Amino acid sequence: MSEPSPTPSGTTGEPAVERPHTGHGFGRVLVAVYGLLALAATGRSILQITEYFDRAPVPFLLSALAALIYLVATIGLARGDRASVRLATIALTVELVGVLVVGTWSVVRPEAFPEKTVWSHFGAGYGYVPLVLPLVGLWWIRRTARATAASDAEVARSAD
């Protein structure tokens, strides 16, 4: 797939080339997938906590935590300003650590996870999307940051 192509400058006097943004181009796909995961994790945790919390409190609280992190990541990537991207970076890092720790934990001690969470077995129940997604997301944030730095340098050069 192609890179975001330069948008024709409109009557509003926007720059001809779009500034790199975590929520544009490929970022829309990321935002959509994160939004979906946020929805799925929120739904699952509400169901688990209201219907049968006593069965396994730890996995259920982890589901709720995952839901919160996915929500923060979705909003952060979609907004794309400096503070939001920083927040999204933190959320994605926590997500990556979470899926690795919980994934390993659930493999080593399966009895601690009688109920599934999005992160148990490295997210196998969700096609390993929870494992791959933070890596893709962090790569995308890094790439966008570099592109922003490059375009800022370009602007500074042309201003001289």
Next chain:
Amino acid sequence: MLQPLTVVLLVASGLLGLLATHHLIRGRLVDDPLIIVGAAIEVALVVQLVVGLSKASAIADGAERATFIAYLFTVLLVIPATIVIAVKEKTQWAMAVVLGGALVVAILVARLQQVWSLNV
């Protein structure tokens, strides 16, 4: 549940996926045919919601019934969210989002049918 409706929904989301792939290759953005197919799917999903809610009491297990009802509502959000995101994107990534949305609708519809058939 209502098998003909499930089949219609799977075919319609397949059609939306094909249309998105076509647009992706041709470098087109969201246009009327895409929105019409999306709207048709949404109408079918609302019918599915009504039928599903009216029959949900057939699922004896409370948690499974709650899951079933949650899926009925969740699947309604996918197409509108997909279209909103895709309309804002002016590159071919817009069609990647629509393609993903069509796939998710198909998966959720299949999952609904699965929850239904395992519990009734």
